[in-house]
Amino acid sequence: MSTLPRALTLAPGAAVSPAAARRAARRRARRETATAWGFISPAVVVILGLSIVPVIWSLLLSFRADDLVTPGRWVGLDNYRALVQDPNFRTAVGNTLLYSALYVPLSLLGGLVLALALNRRIRFIGLYRTLIFVPFVVSATAQGVLFSFILDPEFGAANSLLHKIGLSPQGFLTDPDQAIYLLVLISLWSGVGFCVVVYLAALQDVPPELVESARIDGAGRWRVLRHITLPTLTPVTVFLLLWQLITALQVFDLIYVTTKGGPLGSTGVVVYFVWQQAFQMFTAGYGAAAAYVLAAALLVAGGALHLARRRQARTEGAVR
Amino acid sequence: MSSPTASRKVSAWHLLLAPLTLCFALPLVWLVLSSVMSNAEINRFPPALWPKGVDLGGYRYVLGNAMFPRWFANSLIVALAAVLSNLLLGALGGYAFARMRFAGSRALLGLMLATMVIPFQLTMIPTFLVMKELGLIDTLGALIVPSLVTPFAVFLFRQFFLALPREMEEAAWIDGCSRLRVLFSIVLPLARPALATVAVLTFLSTWNDLSWPLIAINHDTRYTLQLGLTTFQGQHHTRWSAVMAGNVITVLPVLVAFLLAQKTFVQSLTSSGLKG
Numbered sequence A: 001m002s003t004l005p006r007a008l009t010l011a012p013g014a015a016v017s018p019a020a021a022r023r024a025a026r027r028r029a030r031r032e033t034a035t036a037w038g039f040i041s042p043a044v045v046v047i048l049g050l051s052i053v054p055v056i057w058s059l060l061l062s063f064r065a066d067d068l069v070t071p072g073r074w075v076g077l078d079n080y081r082a083l084v085q086d087p088n089f090r091t092a093v094g095n096t097l098l099y100s101a102l103y104v105p106l107s108l109l110g111g112l113v114l115a116l117a118l119n120r121r122i123r124f125i126g127l128y129r130t131l132i133f134v135p136f137v138v139s140a141t142a143q144g145v146l147f148s149f150i151l152d153p154e155f156g157a158a159n160s161l162l163h164k165i166g167l168s169p170q171g172f173l174t175d176p177d178q179a180i181y182l183l184v185l186i187s188l189w190s191g192v193g194f195c196v197v198v199y200l201a202a203l204q205d206v207p208p209e210l211v212e213s214a215r216i217d218g219a220g221r222w223r224v225l226r227h228i229t230l231p232t233l234t235p236v237t238v239f240l241l242l243w244q245l246i247t248a249l250q251v252f253d254l255i256y257v258t259t260k261g262g263p264l265g266s267t268g269v270v271v272y273f274v275w276q277q278a279f280q281m282f283t284a285g286y287g288a289a290a291a292y293v294l295a296a297a298l299l300v301a302g303g304a305l306h307l308a309r310r311r312q313a314r315t316e317g318a319v320r
Numbered sequence B: 001m002s003s004p005t006a007s008r009k010v011s012a013w014h015l016l017l018a019p020l021t022l023c024f025a026l027p028l029v030w031l032v033l034s035s036v037m038s039n040a041e042i043n044r045f046p047p048a049l050w051p052k053g054v055d056l057g058g059y060r061y062v063l064g065n066a067m068f069p070r071w072f073a074n075s076l077i078v079a080l081a082a083v084l085s086n087l088l089l090g091a092l093g094g095y096a097f098a099r100m101r102f103a104g105s106r107a108l109l110g111l112m113l114a115t116m117v118i119p120f121q122l123t124m125i126p127t128f129l130v131m132k133e134l135g136l137i138d139t140l141g142a143l144i145v146p147s148l149v150t151p152f153a154v155f156l157f158r159q160f161f162l163a164l165p166r167e168m169e170e171a172a173w174i175d176g177c178s179r180l181r182v183l184f185s186i187v188l189p190l191a192r193p194a195l196a197t198v199a200v201l202t203f204l205s206t207w208n209d210l211s212w213p214l215i216a217i218n219h220d221t222r223y224t225l226q227l228g229l230t231t232f233q234g235q236h237h238t239r240w241s242a243v244m245a246g247n248v249i250t251v252l253p254v255l256v257a258f259l260l261a262q263k264t265f266v267q268s269l270t271s272s273g274l275k276g
Helices: A018-049 A052-061 A080-085 A086-118 A125-137 A140-150 A157-164 A179-203 A210-218 A221-249 A251-257 A268-279 A284-319 B003-035 B057-064 B066-100 B105-117 B120-133 B140-147 B150-163 B167-174 B178-190 B192-208 B212-215 B225-235 B240-261 B262-275
Strands: none
Touching: A018 A052, A018 B105, A018 B150, A052 A086, A052 A284, A052 B120, A080 A251, A080 A284, A086 A125, A086 A157, A086 A179, A086 A268, A086 A284, A086 B003, A086 B167, A125 A140, A125 A179, A125 B240, A125 B262, A140 A157, A140 A179, A140 A251, A140 B003, A140 B225, A140 B240, A179 A221, A179 A251, A179 B003, A179 B057, A179 B120, A179 B262, A210 A221, A221 A284, A251 B192, A251 B212, A251 B225, A268 A284, A268 B120, A268 B167, A284 B120, B003 B150, B003 B167, B003 B240, B057 B240, B066 B192, B066 B225, B066 B240, B105 B150, B120 B140, B120 B212, B140 B192, B150 B192, B167 B178, B167 B212, B192 B225, B192 B240, B192 B262, B212 B225, B225 B240, B240 B262
């Protein structure tokens, strides 16, 4: 593992004293450090400058009343206290939780089922996989614009279809009772493809000889799935759970394009609330406090998953 | 398990998979169909489900009257700048972390990786303020600077370089090549998969982003396609064929890129997924 063959670096003056050699080594190390910093400093400045600095700045902002234009003032925990009592924020938290509680398990389940169905060598399988994955590369904006049209109560194809089969027209995204569920469906349309791709890749790692021997021992398809395939997929499932949860808790683009939080606040989510407070109402400190509440929730969720994963790894180790 | 029955049994899966995949494809088919419908077809109740002929009025409107060509160029500039800079800065950083020994390198890498889990809404307000300090708000620069290099690019290059054999690099280094020359003439030509992965994922995320342009850009001459499209929809919600034509133009580049490089695309997503 060590970097250079020593004999060659000694070549220019083989007869030098040990002290001189040590000095040369130190000089080399210094030069190496300088080169390394030259290589990494642009990345360090951009990445840390636009992450660590803003995170601290945001925390300070959340203790202030600030409109991003005039100098703000320190208000302590007032922003957080106001958040607890703000009905709009409470609605936003509720909507975010509802959206995540539907989107995360459904996208994982759908992804798993589709990946199992697509994990075989039949004709057109490449085409099937492509078509299921394609919506994932479509931006949330394009999805939003497209589905606003499809679900448009007057001019949309959805109501046209309902009309054809004799059902009454629906309000869709303009109906407070339907909007958030439809947004979950739209997100699933594009988000399932990612889970499918990740599960499909993981399915290739299921040891075929294990499946084979189980089959020879008389295990049916269902038992192979339960006792061999699914346990092999556990690490991937944990990863996807975390990934989809982070995505779901941060949903914004789709909502901005389709409903703007409406109708009647039924689709207002936390990030939309943060954006509104900071860039529409110019109460940046209040928005930053809301962002911190969400980040804390993300941290707790991530930490819990991490712990669950470690405990699982320990028990698996104990069994072996 | 006799083979003839197995090959006939295959069709049962088609019965499930064909309609399922059709559901995924249908909205995009409808997108293309409605973009070539005439206004009369689209604005009646109930609207037509299939266009009688190809009417390019929507495209003509979008390319002539609206600023779509400008927005397209803006999106392209931002995405390409981000891709190039992620390749360069990501490879430089990744190479240093993979091959050079310096104090604090492990801690620094850990810190950079930790920033990947910071949610965007936590950084967006101060990032706006930083960009305002730099005088970049309402310029394409405000869109490019935050995506110059991601921790993901640095990490992915590092992982790839660690898996490469060192012998050739060492030979070149002993022959007197600088680290920079070794990187560019020996390592990077071997790193095509890593370069492709970083390029593809950077392009996808910068091209498709809406929330940051929405915050950083005010004037419509500097809109990106995503921002332009949603604004255009708000202003022209009665000209659906034009809106859908604009939508096709917005989606087409990533769709073409995806179909051309599908394998790289899928591989890069799974590699980012499984190692992330």
